[in-house]
Amino acid sequence: MPAPSTHLTREQIALRxxxxxxxxxxxxxxxxxxxxxxxxxxxxxxxxxxxxSRLELGTSSISSDRVWDLAEALGTTPADIYAVAQREARATVNRK
Structure with missing residues (x-):
């Protein structure tokens, strides 16, 4: 379960x-x-x-077990999905 926002700094919330x-x-x-x-x-x-829908909008998080289920249904791997996400996150952070 993700940490409650009250336990995170503003920077941690923004990065999440x-x-x-x-x-x-x-x-x-x-x-x-x-x-x-x-x-x-x-x-x-x-x-x-x-x-x-909430995941694709970026308004929710999900357990690693469910990421595996999604990846398998899509014919890919969690690592492939996370690799794309990591590149996008880095690009976003670097633009700021």
Missing amino acids: DVRRRAFGAALAQARLTAGMTQDELAAASGVSRPTI
């Missing part, structure tokens, strides 16, 4: 938000590359469509 948005963008990219809708990914992964 950047990371969540980057993960969401990477997940959406992987889904589109796989040619799937959010509904199709939900059915294939067992992760609800609203959760997928």
Whole structure:
């Protein structure tokens, strides 16, 4: 479970938000590359469509077990999704 925002510094909260948005963008990219809708990914992964939507918007986080489920349903790996997210997060941080 993620740390409550009250226990984080402003910088940590800002970085967490950047990371969540980057993960969401990477997940959406992987889904589109796989040619799937959010509904199709939900059915294939067992992760609800609203959760997928929140993840792609960068407003939620998810357990590593569920990341594995999403990646397998997309025909990729968690490492591949995180690699794309990491590049995006670094680019975002470097732009600031």
